Amino acid sequence: MKLNFRYFFPAFLLCCSLIPTYSTRAESQTGTEISGNDYPIVLVHGLTGWGRDEMFGFKYWGGLNDLEQYLNNSGHRTYTAVVGPISSNWDRAVELYYYIKGGTVDYGAAHAKKYGHERYGQTFPGLYSEWNGKSKIHLVGHSMGGQTIRTLTELLENGSETEQEYYKAHPEEGISPLFEGGKHWVHSVTTIATPNNGSTYADAEGVKTLVKSMVTNFAALSGAGGENIVYDFKMDQWGLKRSPEETFLSYMDRVMNSPVWTSNDISSYDLNTEGAAELNTWVKAQPDVYYFSYTGDASYKGLLTDHYYPLLTMTPLLWEPSLFIGSYTRNSQTPLIDKSWWQNDGIVNVVSSKFPFGQANKPYEGTIQKGIWNYYPVQFTWDHFDFVGISEAHAIGIREINDYYFKIANQLHGLPK
Template sequence: MKSKVTNLILVTGLIISFFAFLPQTKASAAENQGNDYPIVLVHGLGGWGEGEFLGYNYWGGLKDVPEYLESMGHQTFVASVSPVASNYDRSVELYYYIKGGTVDYGASHAKQHGHSRYGRTYEGVYPEWDADHPVHLVGHSMGGLTTRSLVDLLEDGSAEERDYHQVHPNESMSSLFEGNKSWVHSVSSIATPHNGTTYADDENRIISFVKDLIINVASVTGISQENLVYDFKLDHWGIRREPRESFKSYLSKVINSKIWESTDISAYDLSTPGAAVLNQKVETKSDVYYFSYTGQTSKKSILTGQHIPSAYTHLFLHQPTSFLGKFSRTNPQDGPIIDKSWWPNDGLVSTVSSFSPFGQPAKAYNGVAEKGKWNYYPIMSNWDHIDFIGILSLSSKTPAFNVYPLYKDIAENVHSLDE
C-alpha cells in the first residue's frame, strides 16, 4: 500500500512538473520568434530626404512614417540618394549611406559612363551593418529597383570591377564589389516597376514627370520655387547648385544636361528595355525574403476597353494613367511586347509590372513567406502611385491617404520573419 502511494505521488509530481514546464517553453519560443533588424526606407524617382522641402516628408507628407514606426518599436532609417541617378549609382550611394564612407562607384563603371569615380561622404546611419546585423529594405517605386540592385551588389559584387582591378592592381577597389555579403534579410517593394513602365520609354516624359512632381509638391507645401531646398545629388556628374543659384536655374541645368542621353540614368532603367536588361543581371537571391505591394486606380472604359483615370486618381497622374492605359507594342525590335495586360495601372506603373520581375520566382502571398521568391500581395484597389507615400492632396476627390496602417503592416510583417 505504501509503495502504491509513493508511486502515485511520484507520477503526480512528474505530471505537474511536465505541465508546469510547457508554458515556460512556449513563452521562450515566442520570445525567440521574429527579429528586430532595422528598416531602411528608400525613396523613388524624384524623391528627397530629410531636411528638404522644409520638412515635408516623402514618407507621409504632413504625416511622418519613420517617426510613427519608431513609436511602434520599429527602428527605422530614411535613406537619401540621388532622385534621378541610375539604379546602379543609387544602390552604391545607398550602401555608403547606411554603412558610412565615401561613395565609390567603381573605377571601371566611372570610366565607362564618363562620370567621377567618387561621390559624397556619409557618416553612416548604421555603421555596424554586416551579416550579423542585417537590415530590411523597403523601397517605393524606383526605390524597389534600387534595393534589388544593392542586394545583388552585396552578394555577387561586381565582376566588372574585379576584372578591372586585376589589370590595374595599383588602383584600389571597394570591398562592396567583392560580394559575399548576406546583409539584407528582406526586400519590400511598393508600386515598383520591376519590368519597367512604358511611360519611361521616352526619356522626355520622365524628365517632365520629375519637373512636374517637384513643382506640384512645392505648390502643395506653399514653398516658393526660388527658395526651394531640393538636391538632385548629381555631384559625380559635375552638376551642383551653386551658392545663391535659384532653384529654377538649377532645375534647368539638370533637365537640359546630357546625362539623360546616358544608359547610366534613371530614365533608361525605368524604361521597359532598360528593366529587361536589369532583370537579366539582377537575380532574386535564395537567402532573402521578397514582398511586393501593388496599387491600381485606372478603370476600364466601357466605350474603348482601354484604361482611364478613376475618381481616385490624383489629377497629377491623369495624363500618365491614360497613356499607360492604351499603349501597345507589337514589334519586339522596338522593345518588349506590350499588350492590354499592361493597361491596368496605378497612374505611373502597370500593375503587371509591379508584382515581380518577369521570369523570376514568384507566388501570391498567402501569409506564409518563402525566401528566394517574390511574395506578392493582392492589388490594392483605389491606391495610386503616390497614395502609397501619402503626399500631394491636390483635389477634394483624392485626399492624402493615411499610410500609417500600411507601413505598420509592412514593419510587422518583416519583423515577424525568423532570423
C-alpha cells in the same frame, strides 16, 4: 472621358476600406509586436525623392505626417535613406550602401570610366554603421526605390564581375568592398509600386517632364515655390552641383537640359521597359532573402473600349501618364506591349509591379518563402503616391498610411532570423 459611377462607385467605396491585414506571428492580441528579429527597416525613396531636411519638412514618407517617426514610436526601428533622385539604379545602389554603412561613395573605376562621370562622390557618416552579416536590415523601396534595393542586394551578395576584372588589371586603383560580394546583409526586400519591368510611360520619354512637375508640385505642398525650393538633385558625379549664387529654377533647367539624359546611366533608361529588362538579366532574387511586393491600381476599364482610364480619385498630376499607359501598345521591339500592360497606378503598370518577369514568384496566401517573390493582392483605387501618404486622397483621410506600414513592419519583424 466620362466615368460610369453605376459600375465604379460601389467598388470604390468597398476597396477604400481594404487596408490589407496580414497574418503574422509577430502581432499579439494587444497589437504590439513580439519580434522574430530586431533588424532595422530602411526606407528608400523613388524618382525625385528627397531627404528629411529638404522640402521644408514635408516628408517623402508621409508628407505632413512623419512615417519614420511613427514607426519608431511604434517599436519598429526605422531609418530613411537618401540617394540621387534621378540617378541610375547602379549609382543609387552604391550611394545607398555608403549612406547606410558610412564612407566615401565609390561608383566603381570601371563604371565611372564607361559612363564618363567621377568615380568618387560624397562621404557619409553612416546611418547604421554596425550593418553586417549578423546585424542585417530590411530594405523597403517605393517606386524606383524598389529597383534600387534589388540592385544593392545583388551587389552585396555577388559583387560586380566587371569591377573585379578591372581591379585585377589595375590593382593600384583599388576596389570598393561592395563590388567584392559575399555580403549576406539583407534580410528582406520589399518593393512598393515598383516598375520591376519598367514603365511604358518612360518608354514615351516622359520622365524628364514628370520629374520637373513632381518636384515643383511637391514643393508647393511643402509650402515652398519658385526660388524658395530646398531640393538637391544630387548629381555631383556628373558635375551638376548647384552653385551658391545659382537660383533653383536655373539649377533645375541646367539639370534638365544636361546631356546626361542621353546616357544609359540615368533613371529614364532604368525606368523604361528596355532598361528594366536589362537590369533583370543580372539582378536576381537571392536564395537567402525574403522578397515582397505591393501593387496599386487606380485605373478602370472603359465601357466602350478596352482602354484603361484614371479614377477620379487619382492624383491629378498622374492623369496624363495614366491615360498614355492605359492605351499604349508596341509590336516593334521587346518586350512587346499589349493590353495586359494597361492597368496602372498612374505611373507604373500593374503587370510590371508584381515581380520581375522570369523570376520565381507566388501570390501571398499566408505562407512566405525565401528566394522568391511573395506578391500581395493589388490595391484597387490606390495610386502611385497613395503608398507613401502624399496623395490628395490620403490628405482627406481616405488612406490610413500609418496603419498600412505598421502592418508591413510587423510582418518584417515577425520573420525568423
